[in-house]
Amino acid sequence: MKEINIKDLQINFEISQILDFINEKKEFEIDIFGTVSEKNSTSKKRPLVFQGQIESNSMFDLPQIIANGFGQNYKPQVNANSCTLIPVGAWQTIIDLNQSRMSYFDHQTDGVEVFEDKVLENIGWHAIPFNINYRQISVFLEASCEGTFVFYDNGMHFNGFVILDDIDDAKEKMTAFVVNEINKKIVNGEIDTNDLDDDQEESLAFFNIKGEMWKS
Incomplete structure (x- = not known):
């Protein structure tokens, strides 16, 4: 990027x-x-x-x-x-x-709060129940996707916005990243699959994550 x-x-x-x-x-x-x-x-x-x-x-x-x-x-x-x-x-x-062009905005204090594309936002929203935040996702996107990150940084103040070149590619990579992070948390014992709340159950269904994916 x-x-x-x-x-x-x-x-x-x-x-x-x-x-x-x-x-x-x-x-x-x-x-x-x-x-x-x-x-x-x-x-x-x-x-x-x-x-x-x-x-x-x-x-x-x-x-x-x-x-x-x-x-x-x-x-x-x-x-x-x-x-x-x-x-x-x-x-x-x-x-x-660039309001209508940006994929997301990175605030000085609040960080990344929302993805402007509805599908990206839906993926990000379903990552939250497993403590995968928008900052982690945005760092991944900036490292993995083509696009332009325009920002102001003078060492004390920072904000900026990202325009992704290929939203479909970003959706695919973002989904794979979140699924991988969830599976790692389950395998490492950070998440008890026998004690999931409703939001976590919904997220597993959204990402089509099934038990055999982490039991093997």
Whole structure:
């Protein structure tokens, strides 16, 4: 999984890529890898860093128009035919832009609370009765699945979001991980299969875990 700390990120693109959008007064977007596209045309697998419109103004030259258009939070730096954005100041805007794209959000204090995909959330929910938490699952997904993890980390404060490239692959791997963790707990004696509560019984049925799987 690609990991990108917004604190250190600089995004570079050619000014020619946004000129038509400026001249035609059209909205556009820029993804985290510096690709410029018409609004709402970027792949859902790619995190966005900017979406909006930059208006031309005959009172200003092009570098000033670009600076005004992106605003202070993006710290645009125009150099000849290229532009560099330093978007750390726009972190909250970036989070909001990617709400519909992210697979889950990792909070500073609460950690991962929910998986946005309903099937992933259902798998995670049924792992809880066996003390397999969302933090364990998210660490596994980040190590095992393709995607992009965008975060802010300055050593004291941290939060971020993950966009998984292949949800079906993630579902399969996540299920296998949880099943393996449950079986290990049973084999190691951490769970008494003769004294399961209703939620644990429901989880075993959900994951189709049967007695012969751990008795052998």
